[in-house]
Amino acid sequence: MSSAPEPPTFKKEPPKEKEFQSPGLRGVRTTTLFRAVNPELFIKPNKPVMAFGLVTLSLCVAYIGYLHAIQENKKDLYEAIDSEGHSYMRRKTSKWD
Structure with a gap:
């Protein structure tokens, strides 16, 4: 019986810093003005x-919706003859309705 050949061993070299790319545009070369105008990208x-x-933002939208909903209930009633x-x-009622 023949023995199975050993698989070749690969040496893993540590990756170099230049091979790593940071996410977004942090690694891209840009002007200072572009970085000042668009800081959220960096x-x-x-x-x-x-x-x-x-x-x-959700609470602000909910508050505006609440104000809109109670506006209907705040229309005053008056006694008409x-x-x-x-x-x-x-x-x-409004004259615009």
Whole structure:
């Protein structure tokens, strides 16, 4: 019986720094003006700040929706009298409706 040949061993060399590329445009050569105008392309994402911004924006949209919803309920009622002299409650309306 013949023994199985041993597989060749490959030496893994540590990767050089130039082979690594950072995500985004941090590794690209750009002007200072471009970096000043577009800092979000070069700064590492900050997850707590993103979460705070998402919650804040969501609360603002919810508050605007709440204000819109209660506006319908705030239309004032007034007592109107028809031509026959009967009084009834009527909701104020805009002339634009």
